[in-house]
Amino acid sequence: MTTFAVRLALAGGREAAARLVIIAAAVTLGVGMLLATLAGMNAVGAQNLRYAWLNTMTAPSSTQGSGAELWWLARKDYYRGESIGRIEVAGLAADSPVPPGIPHLPADGEYYVSPALAKLLDSVPAAELGDRFPGRRAGIIGDAALPSPDSLIIVIGRPPATLEELGAVRVNQIMATDPSDCTRCIVGINQDGMALILSVVAAALLFPVLMFIGTATRLAAARREQRFAAMRLIGATPRQIAHISAVESTVAALIGTAAGFLLFAAVRPALALAPFTGERFFRADLALTPLDVLAVALGIPAGAVVAAWLALRRVQISPLGVTRRVTPRPPGAWRLVPLVAGVAELAWFIGRRPDTSNQQILAYLTGFVLILTGLVLAGPWLTMLGARVLAGRARRPAALIAGRRLADNPKAGFRSVSGLIVALFITAAATGAITTYVANRGEPRTDSVAATSLSLNFWAEDGPQPTAADVPAGLASIPGVSSVTLVRQGPEAPGPTGLVTCAELARLQVFGACPPGAAVAAVWHDLIGPRAFSLRDTIEWDASPVPAASLETLPVQSVVVNTTDRAAFERARTMLIRAFPATQWFPSSVGEWEADSARLLVQFQQLANVIMLCSLPIAGCSLAVSVAGGLSDRKRPFSLLRLTGVQLNTLRGVVALEAVVPLLLVAAVAIGMGLLAAHLFLRAQLDYSLLAPPPSFYAMVAGGLVVSLVIIGTTLPLLRRLTGPETARNE
Structure with missing residues (x-):
């Protein structure tokens, strides 16, 4: 039976080949994105661990370290907006602990610099930077001590008496605790928070991909169901049908999974260049653990089997089930309840902001999750509403037919674009909140006095x-x-x-x-x-x-x-x-301090843009596959319509409207609800009113929608070939 199923999958004609290729392509995208996210989380952890030694000042001498001590002073400097970590040390014994990345402690008048800082020192006038560091360069700090290839760090050797006067601390061990596990650490990344952000990014990217996989699995579903139903009628058991379906899906999933690993390997160098945490990763940090590899390599094909079983469950129940097609019950307005509840919760906290950070996270996250869940749940009802409006205002046959078909089965119309809900909602909410925050509390204008004036305060x-x-x-x-x-x-x-x-x-x-x-x-x-x-x-x-x-x-x-x-x-x-x-504290400007807090927010904004720019074309592909599958399933009715005199352009208008209406409706609702949620959050947490997103946001949305519409348009020429007179005769 397995051999027979493999032959059906690989040599079952054009439809089988097309379905295999599309499912494999969808799985490739999903696996590649999932691996990139897992590698990104691992890279955050590896990068964070190399921040640990910079917190040595918070780990004074203890009985756990060696008896040898050293003076340690860590301060922050700037050059043209980039921060420089300045570590000044003085050993008090021959076996004083040595920071990672250097062979020994620098003597008085020596210093070690990171490669990026060394390059900077060699390229700018000494009066602007080099004269700040006394002594001569003793060597380069190795990668083991650098959070990023771009890290600007210097370790300077000073006399013990000088450091004592400067307020340095005596330590007998170099901090090795991960900043995520250290309550006193002042340098590093909130790994849990970054993991949460990357998880949200992964979910926002994977959701449309999963919808793409589901749509591809349903490609030519009616014809597959008829084929499997015929097998049931000639004696095939439900278990055999399930086995054949599982093998078909597993073959495509295995091909897609293997290609997904290759895709990740191809994009890994580019991922290392993306400053997700504000600084680039080393390429070696973007690594996968054996558990990651096993989970993806085994989990994705297993998920494909489950998806295939769910997609063909009607055939497994009854071989005649495919002939019993009735109009589904319309979705009810109760689907709006979570959406309204989420908006009401965020609105209720305006003027009642929770006191603690944990309470604030719980309050706002609950509201956002309710709104997002409500959007997904209410999508079919909104699609039905839009379809009825389209049919009620129709002036042409194409609009009337498309509106009636969408209104009869809005769940199917919404399903192919449901992946956009998550992506556009998250992107709109993030863009609205970050744009408003940065405008009010971000980096001042480069021509403002806050950016051009330098101050040195004496505490x-x-x-x-x-x-x-x-x-x-x-x-x-x-x-x-x-x-x-x-x-x-x-x-x-x-x-x-x-x-x-x-x-x-x-x-x-x-x-x-x-x-x-x-x-x-x-x-x-x-x-x-x-x-x-x-x-x-x-x-x-x-x-x-x-x-x-x-x-x-x-x-x-x-x-x-x-x-x-x-x-x-x-x-x-x-x-x-x-x-x-x-x-x-060394001299700095207000603009530099504010740039530190704004920089990471801007990176989050870039992640949100990536979500949107990736999700819109993926949604377009889902729609294209859905349209192609629908054409294959409806080619006989369309052929008969052409024989009765319906123009080909009219049929193309029907198909286009059935795809475009849900796409534009979902985009408008998701963006509107995202901006509304951002406004309510800003009012509750910061007492700010939402500022309009920049024109670049609308340009990206418009560009993504245009790409999606172009992808949909590529399926329309199929109508001429699929709906010719020979189709009605042969069927």
């Missing part, structure tokens, strides 16, 4: 605050530096604690102004403050009662340097670091 733990004489006089003479402002230490109080004269603010113009009649303003140490989160660049500061004449006697709280170009910005930063090497 109490940095030691005695400097005087004006300690600030390098050469700062103001750097070409491209427009102003150097000293913010004085004001009284300790909530809110702004710095002081600047109103005459200075009037001279600078770009940092705000004083109220009328004031002589001194209370300002934030960087002259920016929380207004960087808004879209405004001007502010009126509150007046301070401190006399202007006494400001010269107060210590300096911060130095703010405004520049007109990036070269001047970096030269000023280098000069400040050399002048004040003991500060806890």
Whole structure:
């Protein structure tokens, strides 16, 4: 029986060959995407583990390590918006622990750099970057210590007394705990959160692929059912029919699974270039475990067998079941209940935001899942509604026939595009939320003062605050530096604690102004403050009662340097670091701090775009297969219609409308509900109103829909060949 089933699958004529190829192609896409997701999760874990040693400062000496200690100081630097991890060490014994990636601790006056930082140091003027690092290059940090090929890391050797003065900590072990399992770690990835995001991406990509596989399995379903029913009538048992169907599906699934592994191997180098976590992966990180390989290699064919059994269950029940075709019951309006419940839940939390993060995740995730479930469940009812509107407003026969057919069986019409629901909903919700968040709290405009001004703040733990004489006089003479402002230490109080004269603010113009009649303003140490989160660049500061004449006697709280170009910005930063090497935080701009939080959000937005750009063509392929299968099953009725005088263009209009109406309806509803869910979330969590997505979002949606429509259009020429007079005669 197995041999017979294999012959049917491989040598059963054009229909069998087409079905085999389409199912194998669908499985190939699904397996490739699944393997890419699994490899991505493994890569996140591998990358995260190499962040561990950078958290050594949070692991002070303990009895678990060796007796030998070293001084350890970790700080963050920037160059043109890219962060640099700066580790300064001093061994206290010959066997002091050594960080990974270097052969030994650097001596005083030596440093090791990552390959990316070495390349950067060799390509930019020393006054902009290299002069910040004392000593000479001793070597290159190996990959074992680098989270990414793009990581900018330096390990500098310093005298023990210097590091003690700088506030370094004594450690006797290099941190090896995964940041995901470390409550005190400050560097690394939230692996659970990233795994959740990648899982959502995988589900959003796999759902349309699974719909594609299901549609391909139903290709020429009516003719297959008739063939299997004939076998039943001549004595084949239900078990034999199930066996034949399972073998046919397994052959296609095995071919597709093998091709899926080849597809993953082909795209793996490109995947390594995608900065899913904000940084690229090493190619070796995108690896599959033996369990991953076994689960996919065995699970996909097993799933294909189950899908085949479900697709042909009517034949297994009765050999005459295929002749008993009746109009299915129309879907009921009760399918809207989860959708309405999800919207109501998100709306209820506006003004009632939960207190803890876990409560917020539970509240909002539940609402989103309810809406998504409701969309999938309500899809047939919405399709039926759209079909009835189409039929009721029809002015041409094609629209009337298409509307009536969709209204009679809306589940079938919706099934082939149901995969779009997940993808478009997630993409629209992510785009709406991220666009609004970044606009309100993301990276400031590159021409705004929040991005062009550099500030160095002196904290109490940095030691005695400097005087004006300690600030390098050469700062103001750097070409491209427009102003150097000293913010004085004001009284300790909530809110702004710095002081600047109103005459200075009037001279600078770009940092705000004083109220009328004031002589001194209370300002934030960087002259920016929380207004960087808004879209405004001007502010009126509150007046301070401190006399202007006494400001010269107060210590300096911060130095703010405004520049007109990036070269001047970096030269000023280098000069400040050399002048004040003991500060806890190196000079930076508000824009750089905000860019760190916005960068990962932008990566998530790119993932959402990938979901949409992949899902729309896949949905188009599903529709094309569904249309081709429907034409094969209905070629006799269409042939008879042509014999009665119906024009070929009319039949093409029927077929096109049956495919296009569900596609456009699902796209519109999914995008609308995604933006609504994003608006309700933003109102509840951040009290923001949704901003319109950028034009690029609509362009991608339109482009994806056009590609899908073109794919559908490729099936229409089949009508002429399938509906000729010979079809009616031969059938």
